[in-house]
Amino acid sequence: DVKVTQSSRYLVKRTGEKVFLECVQDMDHENMFWYRQDPGLGLRLIYFSYDVKMKEKGDIPEGYSVSREKKERFSLILESASTNQTSMYLCASSSLFGATNEKLFFGSGTQLSVL
């Protein structure tokens, strides 16, 4: 079974801090994604990566950056955390770029609170 592991289940940070959320997948998937989940808004895509060092902005990239130095690891960076970034963050992966019928495999999520 594919495993997508997120480094923290719960995280509390202060406004202005730099925050790193880490995600690792163990199945050599090409694609990795960062979503955030807010009540009533569904899952919204922040960033997508289809290869090492390659990234594309999703629907809500403002205030975030990403890093993919190795194929298995995709990091989400909040340069200066703000209270409106309090949310559940989900990492996902899928196998092949351009294959729209490939299902996503999700991590268990990180609930981030910014105080």
Added chain:
Amino acid sequence: ILNVEQSPQSLHVQEGDSTNFTCSFPSSNFYALHWYRWETAKSPEALFVMTLNGDEKKKGRISATLNTKEGYSYLYIKGSQPEDSATYLCAWPTNAGNMLTFGGGTRLMVKP
């Protein structure tokens, strides 16, 4: 942003009831339609990925249909059980890449 709409937002049913909910998506440039189940404190898991108009998929008591011409998919649960309580999400690739746009989800609660 092209929207994927799900209805209802939430649903309370009794154990044993059958239920269904809807996902609407833009009917132009169709690639695929995904359904996921997200139980509390767990990761979302894929139920179905549907690609052909008229497609029907089944997994135990859960089934789904697809109408790409009119832009909707139905998810049916026969004889709901408390363990079916979850948020059901549909998602639609907005282009030939892999970026999925998700609907807001239908939260199902099944009372014993």
